[in-house]
Amino acid sequence: MVECLTGKKVLMKGNYAIANAAVIAGCDCYFGYPITPQSEIGEFMSGKMQELGRAYVSAESELAAINMCIGACSTGKKAMTSSSSCAISLMQEGLSYATSDELPIVLISVMRGGPGLGNIFPSQGDYNQATIGGGDGDYKLIVLSPSNVQEAIDLTYKTFYLAHKYRNPAMLLADGLLGQMMEPVEFGKYPYAEIDNSSWALSGAKGRNPRIIRSYSPTEGPQCEHIRHLFDKYKQLEENEVMYEELYTDDADLLVLSFGSLSRNVKAAIKQLRDQGMKIGFFRPITLFPFPNKRLNELSRKVKKFLTIEVNMGQMVRDVRLAVNGNVPVEFYGKPVGSWPSVEDLQTAIERAMI
Amino acid sequence: MEKNFVIAGFGGQGVLLAGEVLANAFMIDNKNVTWYPSYGAEMRGGTVNCEVVMSDDEVSSVNKRETDFIIVLNQASFDKFENKVKKGGYLIVNTSLAEKKQNRADIHYVFAPISEMAEKLGNVKMANMLALGLLLKASGLLSVDILEKALDMVLPPHRKNLLPLNKNAMEIGYKYDLFALNC
Numbered sequence: 001m002v003e004c005l006t007g008k009k010v011l012m013k014g015n016y017a018i019a020n021a022a023v024i025a026g027c028d029c030y031f032g033y034p035i036t037p038q039s040e041i042g043e044f045m046s047g048k049m050q051e052l053g054r055a056y057v058s059a060e061s062e063l064a065a066i067n068m069c070i071g072a073c074s075t076g077k078k079a080m081t082s083s084s085s086c087a088i089s090l091m092q093e094g095l096s097y098a099t100s101d102e103l104p105i106v107l108i109s110v111m112r113g114g115p116g117l118g119n120i121f122p123s124q125g126d127y128n129q130a131t132i133g134g135g136d137g138d139y140k141l142i143v144l145s146p147s148n149v150q151e152a153i154d155l156t157y158k159t160f161y162l163a164h165k166y167r168n169p170a171m172l173l174a175d176g177l178l179g180q181m182m183e184p185v186e187f188g189k190y191p192y193a194e195i196d197n198s199s200w201a202l203s204g205a206k207g208r209n210p211r212i213i214r215s216y217s218p219t220e221g222p223q224c225e226h227i228r229h230l231f232d233k234y235k236q237l238e239e240n241e242v243m244y245e246e247l248y249t250d251d252a253d254l255l256v257l258s259f260g261s262l263s264r265n266v267k268a269a270i271k272q273l274r275d276q277g278m279k280i281g282f283f284r285p286i287t288l289f290p291f292p293n294k295r296l297n298e299l300s301r302k303v304k305k306f307l308t309i310e311v312n313m314g315q316m317v318r319d320v321r322l323a324v325n326g327n328v329p330v331e332f333y334g335k336p337v338g339s340w341p342s343v344e345d346l347q348t349a350i351e352r353a354m355i
Numbered sequence: 356m357e358k359n360f361v362i363a364g365f366g367g368q369g370v371l372l373a374g375e376v377l378a379n380a381f382m383i384d385n386k387n388v389t390w391y392p393s394y395g396a397e398m399r400g401g402t403v404n405c406e407v408v409m410s411d412d413e414v415s416s417v418n419k420r421e422t423d424f425i426i427v428l429n430q431a432s433f434d435k436f437e438n439k440v441k442k443g444g445y446l447i448v449n450t451s452l453a454e455k456k457q458n459r460a461d462i463h464y465v466f467a468p469i470s471e472m473a474e475k476l477g478n479v480k481m482a483n484m485l486a487l488g489l490l491l492k493a494s495g496l497l498s499v500d501i502l503e504k505a506l507d508m509v510l511p512p513h514r515k516n517l518l519p520l521n522k523n524a525m526e527i528g529y530k531y532d533l534f535a536l537n538c
Contacts, residue, residue, distance in 0.1 A: 011379050181417065182390035184382040268415030339418040
């Protein structure tokens with residue numbers, strides 16, 4: 001069993017690292033149902049949470065897990081669940097409810113192959129599931145996408161922070177590759193301030209008026225107002241919380257975009273092509289919602305062409321096209337599922353886009 | 356500099372553990388490193404492998420098309436990986452369980468009866484650590500000292516008693532005359 005280490009470098013698997021970071025972030029309750037390739041998260045939590053006197057429930061289904069999160073978050077506790085692709089599908093109703101209820105659920109999604117049961121190989125096929133979602137109504141999840149194990153830890157902390165700061169479910173969108181790989185990491189302390197929830201948590205009504213948390217509003221006016229309130233938060237997120245990584249954009253003719261762990265392969269391909277004198281820039285959105293629309297729009301006025309690379313049939317590319325709003329052509333290169341394209345394959349694809 | 360390593364064999368030969376020890380050794384040596392297991396519906400007795408990528412810079416990718424150093428502990432792994440060795444790279448072959456054959460002229464072959472050597476030392480299970488010793492010698496990238504420290508980090512407390520014998524296995528691998536049987 002891995003210990004909660006701070007300030008010491010240790011070689012750790014992505015899934016364990018995320019779980020350990022969640023514990024350090026102060027997660028009070030974990031509810032989950034096993035699925036490859038993220039089962040190590042539940043396995044770690046089953047031991048560690050008990051050891052620390054916190055709550056761990058092996059839920060009877062993913063549906064139950066997400067609804068347990070709703071219950072626990074309502075009381076002001078930090079609750080999380082973790083799952084993958086086809087099982088995240090089962091949580092969509094709960095996420096829509098939690099968004100309307102303004103509950104800071106933390107959800108770890110470790111992508112595998114889809115659609116349907118798919119397979120257990122890595123994939124990026126759940127970009128749409130994460131950023132658009134399958135629940136009803138106008139809602140958004142906060143979505144953060146790490147590219148290596150250290151960043152998976154840092155962004156797990158951030159996922160907890162943003163969920164609580166904005167009272168909105170937040171997702172860490174990792175993939176099977178990241179979940180299964182081991183890399184040297186350091187944890188450090190949870191770097192964010194605790195968010196006061198005393199104004200809304202259902203913490204017992206002794207000595208104060210009772211409160212209610214619900215997503216149901218029988219009249220038109222208050223419901224409109226409620227949704228506008230949610231979208232005010234999304235606007236604030238877009239103004240204040242956008243994160244991205246960019247390289248070589250000063251002189252680039254072609255800007256290549258990619259998210260998650262795949263972006264490392266893409267970056268390596270670009271570095272080699274730049275050594276050959278090709279003017280190629282690199283861009284990686286770290287927050288998938290809020291998406292870096294503003295920065296991409298700026299770049300679309302300097303660069304001649306965009307190329308988006310994903311291990312799916314073209315999902316983030318739609319957001320990129322919306323962001324550049326027709327200023328430049330946006331091409332796509334990808335494959336549906338499985339091992340990431342090699343650096344050599346990516347070089348060929350990028351060179352082709354340069355023509 | 357970026358170098359990658361594949362260790363392959365039967366499930367149960369300690370292939371993933373050997374990779375973990377190697378990755379820890381690079382971490383101790385202040386390199387960036389990524390360990391990635393073979394992935395799919397695996398079973399005991401089936402083939403298994405893992406890849407370790409070390410880099411002075413950020414590790415760029417796993418599942419690379421070609422590999423600098425490959426250890427194959429059985430015949431199935433030899434058949435699968437001989438063609439994946441990078442030109443000028445090394446294939447370290449456990450001749451106890453794989454044929455001594457050279458189908459390529461553009462790579463270095465290191466043949467050693469790894470399982471038998473480990474058995475002579477007292478336990479065939481140490482074949483993985485012995486193979487790491489061979490790898491270290493072939494690559495010249497790390498000292499045995501660091502490898503031993505890495506093993507110490509990986510072994511859980513109730514297995515620390517195995518440390519001296521396994522260190523011995525690493526050293527015997529490291530001292531092995533790599534190309535003696537090659538000519």
